Amino acid sequence: MIAIVVGAVVLLAVILVVADFGVRAYAEGRVRQAVIDNLPASVTGDVDVSIGGGPFLLQYATGTFSQVTLTSKNLQVNGVPAEVQVVAHDVSTDTSKRVPRASASLTLDQAALNSFLSIPGSNEITLGDGTVGYSGQFQVFGLTLGYDATATAAPQGPDVLLTPTGAQLSAGSASFDVSGALKAVVSKPISICVAQYLPAGVQITSIAPTNGQVTVTAEATNITLSEDALKTTGSCD
Template identity: 40%
Template sequence: MAERDDGQPTEVFAPEAAPVAERRRPRRRAGCVVAIVVFLVVVVALLVVADVVTRNIAEQRTRDQIQASLPAGVEGEVDVSIGGFSMIAQLLSGTIDHVELSAPELLVQGAPVDVDVVAEGVPLDLASPVANVDATIEIGQDAVNRLVTVPGVDGGLTFGEGTIGYEGTTDVLGVTVDYSVAAKPTAVGDSVLLEPVDVTVGSGGAAIDVSELVTRLVGDDPLDLCVAQYLPEGVEVSSITVAPGTAHVELDAQSITLDRASLEQTGRCD
């Protein structure tokens, strides 16, 4: 009690305190939310780390399997990159969604070849077929001539701007005639067709009419260069483009097995 100026006592009232339970409840709720968020962040971080580690292990294992599956006569380092959202989920499903292989310095029978492969639906066991495979090959003219033999062609192939050149000889009226052809390449699955677009003929100094020979060379069916014997069975050529000294070849295959035995089994030319 305090005394007022008029001598009367003054009563002082303390403010009413809020219930303790009502003050603490919001703080407890906020603390629970924070704890849950922190827990979820930690769990997600651990899952991400686990997935990254698992992906690295899977890439190394796939790399080792591919290296061991290279057929005889093929040497080189192969880099592996595995795509897809969750590596752990892919392993649990038994199939890897997307795998990219890169071998920029592969040697095939001693010939240098740059190979990139994209495989989809890759089983963990390489003895099972892969759903789809697309490959890109960059190969030089010298490497092609080392690996490929073309019947009826003297010497090797030469790569020009969009054309492949080759030379040959034939007999016209008892005279041996040399000719050279520039042909446009077209991919047709297990073969590459060489369709002549330009022909040069030399009669060796003999006075003969070679127009019939030119007509025959240009008008005949394209030269069928079978490539199945150089590729694993089931692999086909989907596209080929050439530039001076080099060729760009695209291959594809469905339901092909990537183990060594299958890769060594090449196609056949009928």
């Protein structure tokens, strides 16, 4: 008798696990299709969805999923390729409710970054290991001299703050010392407003350049994950 009861319990557990897995996979597929169907016209690509946390059926019964992860390695935004991952926490089954906390990471290569972002006075941004490179010009004694500079990048509110770490003359030579003038020019941090690229309420938390690409992470609280909300961006006023 005990063996029969134990066998029945094990069988029931297996059935629940299989059912939970199947329902979770079905729900992930539905969410994935809904996300793809509601992407703005300027955004194309495929998206993978993963619903994490404990047993799916229990989460569904409580009306909240502890973690929902959206991942895309081939997304294009206005033709710019990007790798994107969004992690939303405590997501209600009622899609009209706000998400208490969400984070995202965006990875762009150097060409993609240059297609929509620029540094005033510079023709191209270059990405190195922990550094951002740019070029510029300055005048001294009536001469216009070009330079190549490197900087670190960090978020500062709606801006990306570039703090120069070094510079050198990019071409030509002078018969006098211009190092003082060059140092004075590149000692000034550069602020680049990026609020117009971010949904309202989203804040950049880190910027990590490596050779040829950069990964930007951002966070938001109490956010609505609807098309209209995500299309409403900040401003640089």
